[in-house]
């Protein structure tokens with residue numbers, strides 16, 4: 001098997017994602033809400049103390065819990081629209097979400113060795129794609145990748161929020177293969193969750209590499225590695241064999 005394309009999960013593979021769910025919780029949630037409140041007031045909005053909770057975060061979170069069960073992400077649009085109407089602003093969805101996300105996004109870091117591994121894979125001529133389950137628009141995570149010099153390495157980035165489908169559905173992986181113009185027989189899927197990443201890879205008929213860790217429920221991968229740093233060497237020997 002000659003590998004031409006590598007599909008990578010993001011959280012736990014390329015980036016450390018605090019909380020593993022990809023959105024702000026606890027202290028970072030509160031700091032983000034403060035920033036969103038400042039933005040709304042700066043835009044002339046009349047914000048009461050409970051508005052963000054009642055109009056936006058509680059209804060979104062209920063949608064989130066229900067939609068994840070259905071293999072989808074919860075859309076923010078109806079909740080942001082309700083908030084805008086009540087507080088009297090016209091600020092865009094992305095600006096509002098960016099204000100909330102930024103304190104969280106700023107503390108996301110690449111996993112040790114991941115930047116070097118990504119650059120090594122890319123410089124060996126492999127086509128790279130990110131396939132990631134995230135509950136917010138992909139543009140926010142693109143900014144994080146950009147800040148760590150990772151964005152340009154991924155010709156395709158398929159985020160569940162933008163594609164309305166989540167792993168373990170194979171749909172994100174299939175879309176990424178089309179973006180890269182790589183056949184499934186010449187691709188591998190790398191992820192840290194066997195129930196999502198490895199399951200999605202197997203459904204898509206792609207060889208799978210599991211990054212060993214706590215998420216070990218689910219189908220067994222073709223190969224296990226300890227971290228992404230091991231992947232360039234593994235593929236080198238694979239392609240030389």
Ligand SMILES: [Mg+2]
Nearest residue numbers: 009011012192
């Ligand atoms: Mg992951």
